[in-house]
Amino acid sequence: MIEIHYSAEARAAKAAGKPLVALESTIITHGMPYPQNVEVAAQVEQEIRDAGATPATIAVINGVLHVGLEAETLQALGQAKEVAKVSRADMPACIAMGKTGATTVAATMIAAQLAGISVFATGGIGGVHKGAETSFDISADLLELAQTPVTVVAAGAKAILDIPKTLEILETQGVPVIAYGQDSFPAFWSAQSELMAPLRMDSAAEIARAQVTRTAMGLPGGQLIANPIPGDAEIPAETLAPVIAQAQSEADAQGISGKAVTPFLLQRIFELTEGRSLAANIALVRNNARLAAKIAQEMAELTA
Numbered sequence: 422m423i424e425i426h427y428s429a430e431a432r433a434a435k436a437a438g439k440p441l442v443a444l445e446s447t448i449i450t451h452g453m454p455y456p457q458n459v460e461v462a463a464q465v466e467q468e469i470r471d472a473g474a475t476p477a478t479i480a481v482i483n484g485v486l487h488v489g490l491e492a493e494t495l496q497a498l499g500q501a502k503e504v505a506k507v508s509r510a511d512m513p514a515c516i517a518m519g520k521t522g523a524t525t526v527a528a529t530m531i532a533a534q535l536a537g538i539s540v541f542a543t544g545g546i547g548g549v550h551k552g553a554e555t556s557f558d559i560s561a562d563l564l565e566l567a568q569t570p571v572t573v574v575a576a577g578a579k580a581i582l583d584i585p586k587t588l589e590i591l592e593t594q595g596v597p598v599i600a601y602g603q604d605s606f607p608a609f610w611s612a613q614s615e616l617m618a619p620l621r622m623d624s625a626a627e628i629a630r631a632q633v634t635r636t637a638m639g640l641p642g643g644q645l646i647a648n649p650i651p652g653d654a655e656i657p658a659e660t661l662a663p664v665i666a667q668a669q670s671e672a673d674a675q676g677i678s679g680k681a682v683t684p685f686l687l688q689r690i691f692e693l694t695e696g697r698s699l700a701a702n703i704a705l706v707r708n709n710a711r712l713a714a715k716i717a718q719e720m721a722e723l724t725a
Contacts, residue, residue, distance in 0.1 A: 428489025434475035440717035443533035443541040446480035450523040459499035472714030484519030527565035542713035548578040548587030567594035574713040576705040580609040597644040611658040612649035629719035654704035
C-alpha cells in the first residue's frame, strides 16, 4: 500500500466520520506568487471549514503523499522551487523517486480516492486544447473523471480550452456534466456560455444522491459539477474572447506545448486583463469550495 500522511485535522475528521473535501496543490505552486498563493490556499480551506466540512489539500512531499497540509508544510510548499506538476502518468514516479510534486485535477482525484474522499473542489478542469485535432493535446483530467469515483466541483473547464470538444469527450467517456442552478455550461471566468449543460441540478442533496446512485449501480467514474462564478466577480465572455485569442496566438508563435501551455496562457491573460482574471479565479475557487463542502456533507449522510 502507498504511504499516506494525513494532517492532524484530516486524520481527526476521518476518525470521526466527518465530511472531507480534497483540494489540489498546483494552485499553490503554479497558480500565483508567494505569499499570495499561501494566503489564497488558506482562504479556500477556511471556506470549507465554515461550510461544515474539513479541507484536505493534497501534494507529494519528498516522496510521501500528503492528504491535508499542516500550516508550516503549506508555507514551505508555497515557497518551494522547481516543484513538479504531477498527473496520472508521473505521480507514481514522483513518489518512487522521493520528489515533491503538486497535484493536478487528475492526480488529486487519484489521491482522494486512495484516502476515501469523495468530493474535490478546484477552479477549472483541464480539457481539449484548441487545435487538438492536430496536436492531440487533451488533458488527462477528462479520462480521470471517467474512471475515478470523485465528484469534482469546478467553474466549468478553463475558458482557454475548446469547450465544445471538451464536452464531447466527457459525453463519450460517460461522465455526468451537471450545471448547478442554471441550464448553460459556465465558462470559468464567465458565468454563462452559449453551450447547454447536459444536466442541471439545483441542490447539493441532488448532486450527492447522483454520485451515490452511480456507485451503487457499479458504474465507474465521478461527475463534473459546473458551478458558475458569482456574478459580481465574473468577466464577460465578450471581453475575454479577444484576450484569449491573443494569448493563444502568442503561445503558438513561441512553440509552447504540453504542460507549459496552460501556465503560459493564464499568465498572459492575467497580464492582458491587468489582474482581473486572477481576482475572478480566486472568487470562483472559493465559491466552488463552499458548494463542495455542502455536497460532502450530504454524501456523508447518505453513506453513513
